[in-house]
Amino acid sequence: MPKIGMEPIRRQQLIHATMTAIDEVGLAEATVLRIARHAGVSAGIISHYFGGKDGLLEATMRQILTDLSEAVAARRRVLSEDSPRAHIGAIIEGNFDRTQVTGPAAKTWLAFWASSMHKPMLQRLQNVNDRRLYANLCYQFRRVMPRAQARNAARGLAAMIDGLWLRGALTPEGLDAEQARTLAHAYLDQLLSQTSAQPTA
Amino acid sequence: MPKIGMEPIRRQQLIHATMTAIDEVGLAEATVLRIARHAGVSAGIISHYFGGKDGLLEATMRQILTDLSEAVAARRRVLSEDSPRAHIGAIIEGNFDRTQVTGPAAKTWLAFWASSMHKPMLQRLQNVNDRRLYANLCYQFRRVMPRAQARNAARGLAAMIDGLWLRGALTPEGLDAEQARTLAHAYLDQLLSQTSAQPTA
Amino acid sequence: MPKIGMEPIRRQQLIHATMTAIDEVGLAEATVLRIARHAGVSAGIISHYFGGKDGLLEATMRQILTDLSEAVAARRRVLSEDSPRAHIGAIIEGNFDRTQVTGPAAKTWLAFWASSMHKPMLQRLQNVNDRRLYANLCYQFRRVMPRAQARNAARGLAAMIDGLWLRGALTPEGLDAEQARTLAHAYLDQLLSQTSAQPTA
Amino acid sequence: MPKIGMEPIRRQQLIHATMTAIDEVGLAEATVLRIARHAGVSAGIISHYFGGKDGLLEATMRQILTDLSEAVAARRRVLSEDSPRAHIGAIIEGNFDRTQVTGPAAKTWLAFWASSMHKPMLQRLQNVNDRRLYANLCYQFRRVMPRAQARNAARGLAAMIDGLWLRGALTPEGLDAEQARTLAHAYLDQLLSQTSAQPTA
DNA sequence: TATGAATGAGATTTCATTCAT
DNA sequence: CATGAATGAAATCTCATTCAT
Numbered sequence: 001m002p003k004i005g006m007e008p009i010r011r012q013q014l015i016h017a018t019m020t021a022i023d024e025v026g027l028a029e030a031t032v033l034r035i036a037r038h039a040g041v042s043a044g045i046i047s048h049y050f051g052g053k054d055g056l057l058e059a060t061m062r063q064i065l066t067d068l069s070e071a072v073a074a075r076r077r078v079l080s081e082d083s084p085r086a087h088i089g090a091i092i093e094g095n096f097d098r099t100q101v102t103g104p105a106a107k108t109w110l111a112f113w114a115s116s117m118h119k120p121m122l123q124r125l126q127n128v129n130d131r132r133l134y135a136n137l138c139y140q141f142r143r144v145m146p147r148a149q150a151r152n153a154a155r156g157l158a159a160m161i162d163g164l165w166l167r168g169a170l171t172p173e174g175l176d177a178e179q180a181r182t183l184a185h186a187y188l189d190q191l192l193s194q195t196s197a198q199p200t201a
Numbered sequence: 202m203p204k205i206g207m208e209p210i211r212r213q214q215l216i217h218a219t220m221t222a223i224d225e226v227g228l229a230e231a232t233v234l235r236i237a238r239h240a241g242v243s244a245g246i247i248s249h250y251f252g253g254k255d256g257l258l259e260a261t262m263r264q265i266l267t268d269l270s271e272a273v274a275a276r277r278r279v280l281s282e283d284s285p286r287a288h289i290g291a292i293i294e295g296n297f298d299r300t301q302v303t304g305p306a307a308k309t310w311l312a313f314w315a316s317s318m319h320k321p322m323l324q325r326l327q328n329v330n331d332r333r334l335y336a337n338l339c340y341q342f343r344r345v346m347p348r349a350q351a352r353n354a355a356r357g358l359a360a361m362i363d364g365l366w367l368r369g370a371l372t373p374e375g376l377d378a379e380q381a382r383t384l385a386h387a388y389l390d391q392l393l394s395q396t397s398a399q400p401t402a
Numbered sequence: 403m404p405k406i407g408m409e410p411i412r413r414q415q416l417i418h419a420t421m422t423a424i425d426e427v428g429l430a431e432a433t434v435l436r437i438a439r440h441a442g443v444s445a446g447i448i449s450h451y452f453g454g455k456d457g458l459l460e461a462t463m464r465q466i467l468t469d470l471s472e473a474v475a476a477r478r479r480v481l482s483e484d485s486p487r488a489h490i491g492a493i494i495e496g497n498f499d500r501t502q503v504t505g506p507a508a509k510t511w512l513a514f515w516a517s518s519m520h521k522p523m524l525q526r527l528q529n530v531n532d533r534r535l536y537a538n539l540c541y542q543f544r545r546v547m548p549r550a551q552a553r554n555a556a557r558g559l560a561a562m563i564d565g566l567w568l569r570g571a572l573t574p575e576g577l578d579a580e581q582a583r584t585l586a587h588a589y590l591d592q593l594l595s596q597t598s599a600q601p602t603a
Numbered sequence: 604m605p606k607i608g609m610e611p612i613r614r615q616q617l618i619h620a621t622m623t624a625i626d627e628v629g630l631a632e633a634t635v636l637r638i639a640r641h642a643g644v645s646a647g648i649i650s651h652y653f654g655g656k657d658g659l660l661e662a663t664m665r666q667i668l669t670d671l672s673e674a675v676a677a678r679r680r681v682l683s684e685d686s687p688r689a690h691i692g693a694i695i696e697g698n699f700d701r702t703q704v705t706g707p708a709a710k711t712w713l714a715f716w717a718s719s720m721h722k723p724m725l726q727r728l729q730n731v732n733d734r735r736l737y738a739n740l741c742y743q744f745r746r747v748m749p750r751a752q753a754r755n756a757a758r759g760l761a762a763m764i765d766g767l768w769l770r771g772a773l774t775p776e777g778l779d780a781e782q783a784r785t786l787a788h789a790y791l792d793q794l795l796s797q798t799s800a801q802p803t804a
Numbered sequence: 805t806a807t808g809a810a811t812g813a814g815a816t817t818t819c820a821t822t823c824a825t
Numbered sequence: 826c827a828t829g830a831a832t833g834a835a836a837t838c839t840c841a842t843t844c845a846t
Binding site: 205207211246 | 807808809810811812
């Protein structure tokens with residue numbers, strides 16, 4: 001009796017198993033067999049649903065990026081005010097969201113980051129995301145400072161966010177999200193304070 | 202045409218070839234055969250000189266860390282003044298040194314970073330280096346601000362440096378060292394400006 | 403054309419192919435590729451079913467020892483009398499059983515014998531078997547002679563059996579089982595005749 | 604300053620090192636590098652003096668066989684009487700000679716034994732030796748018993764000697780030469796006692 | 805004479821993928 | 826829909842041998 005509607009369930013299971021496997025042993029050792037075992041299914045099924053390992057990895061990265069976008073968007077949707085500080089603050093909060101910061105997601109993220117340098121498909125996903133973050137930051141900073149300065153502010157804050165995450169993924173204890181948020185917000189405050197007096201210009 | 206005393210030469214060649222290979226195709230695809238071909242030698246010799254692929258990778262990471270330390274140390278040795286700003290500025294300059302930032306080194310660095318999450322030996326090297334950077338920054342900031350604030354400043358600047366590097370490694374055009382230095386120095390200035398009035402205490 | 407439930411079949415095939423390969427070219431040249439070819443399968447499957455070459459060799463030795471034990475046990479089960487001579491005679495017969503003495507088994511046996519000197523796992527199997535043979539012989543001799551003499555008789559007969567086998571494995575024509583049995587039984591008769599007059603003591 | 608007359612010294616060193624290596628790790632793991640290290644020379648020199656590894660192994664086996672022959676011959680040269688018992692006794696003594704029975708020689712012997720099954724050159728050496736032992740035993744037994752019986756006695760005693768040695772090589776404690784000699788002599792006595800009354804016939 | 809450098813063949817093992825059931 | 830069987834390519838490592846010095 002073939003079960004119907006299994007596809008979305010299986011896909012989700014396998015994507016989740018992929019993150020777990022990467023968190024556990026790293027991307028290099030995350031074989032389809034291990035991933036399949038984590039999902040409680042056979043290895044062959046991965047090719048069935050994703051066309052192959054690469055398809056599964058791509059789907060997993062896509063999932064992570066989607067989760068991140070959604071975490072940011074959710075926070076921006078409920079803002080009580082429309083100020084740049086509020087928007088950028090929401091971006092920071094979204095990036096250090098609980099679900100992003102927890103073990104599996106963080107390590108998978110970094111693994112893909114490194115891997116994307118030589119895999120065009122992953123690199124494309126990566127770039128789309130990067131650009132969106134940068135564009136959003138730029139747009140908000142642009143509201144209170146000159147273009148050139150806004151660009152630098154966006155670059156700086158993006159680097160700060162990624163750097164905090166990177167270092168968090170590497171420390172054995174994991175990222176201290178509270179501390180990271182504090183540092184990012186402090187940096188944001190500094191960036192904004194330099195220009196609060198001179199609107200757009 | 203074998204000669205004697207080839208060992209140091211071969212080791213250097215192979216380490217260099219490893220960086221080139223990783224830059225070219227990524228850590229996952231950097232097979233011993235490819236590395237050996239880059240060095241113009243046979244694959245077997247890697248086991249001969251490094252005991253195996255892992256030994257070569259470890260030696261390569263060690264080399265990169267050494268190069269970085271040396272780039273920083275060289276700049277600090279020739280400082281004309283002893284101020285925290287001068288020292289930390291030298292650390293920033295060293296981290297965005299030409300040899301560090303060029304393609305091979307940067308990509309190899311990031312590859313090892315991701316890999317070190319699951320390889321104890323690499324992780325150890327990583328940690329030693331991280332701690333030294335943090336300790337140095339902390340010590341210098343401590344000279345002009347209270348301990349808690351110095352710690353946060355060190356964490357923030359370390360994250361900023363790593364973040365700039367990370368993003369630089371990912372962009373196809375490579376890291377814009379000039380821009381990175383500018384952003385890092387600007388951040389440093391902000392960190393220091395907040396405390397210039399209140400010495401140590 | 404894969405079917406389910408192949409595991410026991412493949413394991414048996416591969417163990418058999420191992421003996422054939424060792425018989426053909428010796429243990430040193432019995433590569434997994436050659437063994438796999440004898441079994442008509444691919445080399446990779448050996449790791450799949452036995453975890454690696456060592457696992458296969460161990461399983462093969464185990465099989466040979468089991469076969470030997472069973473050959474002896476089968477003969478002892480159908481003895482019409484319970485005398486020491488009958489039991490020990492059955493042990494001799496079992497050791498020179500058709501299936502033991504045929505080319506593949508005999509050469510494989512000797513190959514493992516030599517190899518077991520430096521492979522703990524094989525050595526363990528070897529010892530268990532040796533001890534059982536010695537204990538059985540000792541027990542039967544003990545019924546008709548003093549302990550010290552029984553021990554020597556057991557040692558002597560065990561050596562005789564092994565020696566006949568060893569020389570049989572080395573002669574190009576293979577072991578002459580008939581002749582070997584005759585010599586062993588003659589030796590047994592001599593050992594027993596010396597003590598028929600003095601029961602147990 | 605090239606040393607002259609090194610050849611016999613080096614050859615002896617290397618043959619000895621080969622036995623030591625085989626005793627230590629077994630024939631399969633006795634690489635030229637390990638053998639060379641035992642001899643305190645470089646690996647390349649083995650090809651120089653023996654034409655290759657096989658040549659060294661052959662020379663080593665030859666040495667062992669020569670040592671054995673000489674041990675037997677030495678004992679037969681000093682016999683006070685010319686009886687079959689004396690001659691065969693000397694053969695037994697020679698076979699359990701101190702130098703033969705000690706670790707390296709015994710294990711090397713067994714290793715070659717197994718190996719000789721598939722190496723024609725070793726097999727030839729093996730056969731020559733076997734036949735000489737058998738012929739000697741046969742000739743002596745023939746002096747006191749009919750031909751058919753003498754052949755069986757020779758076969759039996761040869762098997763006993765080899766069996767004792769084989770089992771001795773396998774026990775972790777090594778061969779108990781004293782016990783082996785006793786058992787062999789006892790067997791010899793039995794063989795002779797059956798026929799002392801009926802000369803040649 | 806002897807060494808250390810270097811090679812290339814070969815062996816084992818891993819792994820993604822395919823396929824019949 | 827799902828599995829377990831099986832393959833074949835690729836990767837690492839070992840090792841005997843050759844060679845220039």
